[in-house]
Each structure stands twice: as C-alpha cells, then as structure tokens.
Amino acid sequence: MIEIKIDMNNPDFQRDFFHLEKNEQVALINSLKKIRQLSWNKLYTDNGLKWEVILSKTTSSGHRIYSFRFSQKYRATAFREGDFLRLLSLHTDHDSTYK
Numbered sequence: 001m002i003e004i005k006i007d008m009n010n011p012d013f014q015r016d017f018f019h020l021e022k023n024e025q026v027a028l029i030n031s032l033k034k035i036r037q038l039s040w041n042k043l044y045t046d047n048g049l050k051w052e053v054i055l056s057k058t059t060s061s062g063h064r065i066y067s068f069r070f071s072q073k074y075r076a077t078a079f080r081e082g083d084f085l086r087l088l089s090l091h092t093d094h095d096s097t098y099k
Helices: 011-018 022-036 040-045 094-098
Strands: 005-007 052-058 064-069 075-081 084-091
Touching: 005 022, 011 084
Parallel strands: 005 084
Antiparallel strands: 052 064, 064 075, 075 084
C-alpha cells in the first residue's frame, strides 16, 4: 500500500487552520490521521469523509480538486499530486467549497 503523505504548507490552508476553534482543529487532525492509514482507493470511497470531486475547479497545473468532510461543520479542499494530498482551504459552508 502506498502511504498517503499530507502537505499542509499552503498559506490559505494555514490561515484557515489557525482560525479554527480548538475542537475543529482536533477534528481535522483526527481526519488526517485516518487518511494516513487509508490507501488512495479507500480514501476515495470512505463514507465518513464524503470525498467528492469538484468538477468546476482544477489547480493551475490541471489537477482535480476534491473536498472532504472532517466535521459536521467543515469541509476541506485538497488535490492529489503523486503520493501527496495537498491541502488547500477549509470551508464552513458546503456550497462555498465549490465556488
């Protein structure tokens, strides 16, 4: 199984992360721990994370952008680049994730 590596270095993600309430930060960290234990195929189909492709968005390099749920209140956006899951941003409003 290829290990999923997590990149949390995006400035927008970091800004969002540091503004989360502590319980939401813990929820995100727990979700990221779970992701590290999954294969890519399992990540794509995990019921708890609700992994979804955002058809209206791609990165500047053409990678598809995805969203996943890490709490009842929040979703995160990310893209896959090789073995890395690169986190982009956090959203409270499900609809804002897709804009």
